[in-house]
Each structure stands twice: as C-alpha cells, then as structure tokens.
Amino acid sequence: MPATTATPDLFASLVDDVVATGAERVAVPTPATGETHHELPRSTADDVVDAVSRARLAQIAWARAGFAHRRRVLLRAHDLILERRELLLDLVQVESGKTRGQALEEVVQAAAVTRYNALEASRVLKGRRVRAGLPTLVTTRVRYRPKGVAGVITPWNYALSLAAMDVVPALAAGCAVVQKADDQGALSILALRRAFVEAGVPEALWAVVTGSAEEAGEALTDTVDYICFTGSTATGRRIAEKAGRRLIGASLELGGKNPMIVLDDVDPVHAAADAAFGCFSAMGQLCVSIERIYVHRKVAAPFTAALVERLRDPRLGSGLDYGSDFGSLASAAQFARVTAHLDDAIAKGATVLVGGNPRPEIGPWFFEPTVLTGVTPDMDVYAAETFGAIASLYIVDDEVEAVLAANASEYGLNASVLTRSARTAKRVSDALLAGSINVNEAYRGSFSSVAAPMGGVKASGLGRRNGREGLLRFVDAVTVSRATGILQLPRSGADVARLEGPFLLLTRTLRAIRRS
Structure with a gap:
C-alpha cells in the first residue's frame, strides 16, 4: 500500500x-x-x-x-x-x-x-x-x-x-x-x-x-x-421511538435488500457489467447497492456467463491509486458477517457461481465478489441484508414475476431496472416499492442527484435527505397572518349574521373560478 x-x-x-x-x-x-x-x-x-x-x-x-x-x-x-x-x-x-x-x-x-x-x-x-x-x-x-x-x-x-x-x-x-x-x-x-x-x-x-x-x-x-x-433498521427503530417520546423529528435511512431486474431486451454483456458494479462497489457495503438480481429466463444464460467472466479474476487491492476495481471489507465484523451468510447458504444447498473465497494474501478482510444461485427462503442471505460481498441471482419468466419478487421484501430503499425500452422502464419503475429507482444503472443516478430526495419506504426508513426535502x-414552518383592517372581522353573533351572505358568496366565487 x-x-x-x-x-x-x-x-x-x-x-x-x-x-x-x-x-x-x-x-x-x-x-x-x-x-x-x-x-x-x-x-x-x-x-x-x-x-x-x-x-x-x-x-x-x-x-x-x-x-x-x-x-x-x-x-x-x-x-x-x-x-x-x-x-x-x-x-x-x-x-x-x-x-x-x-x-x-x-x-x-x-x-x-x-x-x-x-x-x-x-x-x-x-x-x-x-x-x-x-x-x-x-x-x-x-x-x-x-x-x-x-x-x-x-x-x-x-x-x-x-x-x-x-x-x-x-x-x-x-x-x-x-x-x-x-x-x-x-x-x-x-x-x-x-x-x-x-x-x-x-x-x-x-x-x-x-x-x-x-x-x-x-x-x-x-x-x-x-x-x-x-x-x-433495528437501531433506527429504537431512535425513532426515543424521538417520538420527545416529540422531535427524525430522518432515518436504514437497511436495504436492493433488487435489480434484468429484462429480456438487454445486451447481456453490458448488463452484466452494470450488475457487477452495482453489487460490489465498496464490496457491497453501501446502503443502495444491489443484493438481489432477477434476470429474465431468455437472457439468463448469456447474462450469467458474462457476469461470471467479469468477476472470475477480480482486481482486488488497497492501493491509493486507481489500479483496483474492488477493495476490502471494512472490518473483522464485516468479514465475519459475509462468511457466515455464505457458509449458511452453502450448507443449505446454494451454489457459488463465482467468488466465494477470502484473499488473505492481499489483506486480512479481502473477499472475492461472490454470486450465489439456488438461494431459498430458509437461508440467511435470502432476506436479511448482507451488506457485503454477496449477491444472489434468480431466474424469472416474465416482468410481473420479477416485480413481485423484487417487492417481496420488508425493505424498500433502492431498486434497479435494466431494459432498452423506455416504456417498459416506466411501467416497471411505477410498480416497484422503493424510495429510489435507477434505470440502466444500479444506484449512481439517484445517489448523485443531490437536488432530488433520497430515502426509503417500508423498513428502509423515514424522511428524505437531499433536495428541497433535505x-x-x-x-419549522411558521404561519404569520395579519388583519388588514379594511373590514372588521365578526366579533358577535349579530356580526356573523350580517356577514354570512358575503362570506358564502366569496366561498362560492372562489370555487367557481377555481381558486384555492
């Protein structure tokens, strides 16, 4: 180094x-x-x-x-x-x-x-x-x-x-x-x-x-x-409870199990490159990185082959230059979490498509980018956030199946759609339950858009950072109203009776001219 x-x-x-x-x-x-x-x-x-x-x-x-x-x-x-x-x-x-x-x-x-x-x-x-x-x-x-x-x-x-x-x-x-x-x-x-x-x-x-x-x-x-x-999410819930008791506001960006949908009109090689980066940027230790890939059956074989080829010999390193594509896990705790998820998945029948090995010759917490298939609901990696160097690949038969699977999570932070069709992209994006959605990208489009709000739905948090919302x-919004003195507002029942007609006329007029 x-x-x-x-x-x-x-x-x-x-x-x-x-x-x-x-x-x-x-x-x-x-x-x-x-x-x-x-x-x-x-x-x-x-x-x-x-x-x-x-x-x-x-x-x-x-x-x-x-x-x-x-x-x-x-x-x-x-x-x-x-x-x-x-x-x-x-x-x-x-x-x-x-x-x-x-x-x-x-x-x-x-x-x-x-x-x-x-x-x-x-x-x-x-x-x-x-x-x-x-x-x-x-x-x-x-x-x-x-x-x-x-x-x-x-x-x-x-x-x-x-x-x-x-x-x-x-x-x-x-x-x-x-x-x-x-x-x-x-x-x-x-x-x-x-x-x-x-x-x-x-x-x-x-x-x-x-x-x-x-x-x-x-x-x-x-x-x-x-x-x-x-x-x-667990810590966020405790903070939200404490803030609620004090009646103060809170913005909470919490966990994610972010999905990527790969549809049947993509270039498989290009899509595989997007997936590899989206899953393993910062070795997956990013709240909006991808952990679940749903690929359409029609392109599953070439996409999987391209993804495996891209990750087969990863350029891992910690040099203070631009010579590495993938870095290290950040701590011994992160390394232990990744290996525990991997060991559990393999023991229960998952298959390692690529990666799956620590690289101690490079550094103590280096781990190869790992893609699994055959992941089932009884495995820890299926629904729990790994926040590390593992992604799971699933084959789906159509767009609807992909959307339903993507939404079948307690989390809703980020999602990604890869398709050449703008119409399809809009349709799928509209159906996904996530605070940010990236089309033909994994996370950088929304993450870099600092004028747009960023945050999650469901167990991925509350509130938004960035943009006006941030x-x-x-x-605190403070409303300040001032009586102009042009006409005295009613102070008695007799005053109200005298002004009832003008007030009702004003209300009906505003409705007629569509003024709020």
Missing part, C-alpha cells in the same frame, strides 16, 4: 478536534493490514451534552447571520473540499478499504451536496406569501425557522458523503450540528469538518463526538432538536 499523503501528526491533530475530555482511547485499524492505524478518544454522555449546549449558543448567531453569509461560507468550504481532494481520498481509503474510484464518489458527492445547499437554501427557505382564507381582509405568509441543534449519527461505510448529506443542509438552514462519528470513519469526517471551519463555520457550530451508541448515541438523541440517523427537515 503506497504511503498516504497524510502524516501521523495530522491524524493526531484531527482526533484532537473530537469533543472528549476523558483519557479513554480506542485503537482503530486500517482494512489494508488489519493493524492499528490511529487511536481515537471516546466521548462521554457529559461531553455530548456540553457539545450540544455550546452548539446551541453558536447557532443563534449563525441563524441571524443570514443566507448570504452562510452561502459564502459554504461555497468556500466547497472549494476547499476540491483543493484537499487527495488528502480526503487517502483518508477515505485508509479508513474504509474501498478503492480510489469509490472514494472519489464520496469526495465528489460531498462537494456537490455543499454546492447545492449553499445555492438553494435561500430559495427553498426564504418564506412566501400564501393565499389567505379571507382575501383582502387578511394577509398570510409562511416563514421557516431553524429547528436549533441537529444530531447526526453516521456510519463507517460512506462517512464523508453521508456526513455531508446531513450536516451541510442543516448548516445551510441555519442549524447547528453535533455529529456522532463511527470510529472507522471519524478521520474522514474530521478532515471534512476542518475544511468547513477554515471556510468560516464556527468550531462549536459543528461538533464531532465519538463513543458507544449506548452512551454517546443515547445522550445525543436525548438532547438535540432533530435527529438524523443512517444505519441498521433542507425542509431542518426547519
């Missing part, structure tokens, strides 16, 4: 930015070797409460500074992200084990999210005049007030881009943020935060804490005004 451009002094400097007062530290390994890369301080519940208190004070001035100031700061941060891209790429790879190309997705996404929210926040949140219930007698406006302090809990797998997708719109809306970073992604997040601080974001306005879910995570959900979480979650 080539030497990173980052230095131990930089790592120490970054971890010093964590809000943590105690002496406890945890060793964080790098997937390239499995050895300790750096030590990370642990935040206590008191540290979290202190960070939220200081963020709350900083938020008052930040909100009052206005959209123009926030836009200037965020655009400077955007430029610093691009200037520091090599460092950010290195940190993402060192922490996650993904390839340079997949790390680049994160850096580009973080910049795009920052640019979008910097430029669009004032248009989306500037407030507006709405039609009053009593035209000319009352005027009504809607304005948006920042919620205050947003809590953001991000996972290790796409630490940089997922942080940006929650933190930046909160900042653009005038909120403060206290973020709990996963140990495996903290350096990337801290380096991103430093770019924003140097661009003009007050240090207390975006605080980063670490530590256990039981202590730091619980304390965060107990004290903030809004909570964003990306992670497992900004609006961080504000």
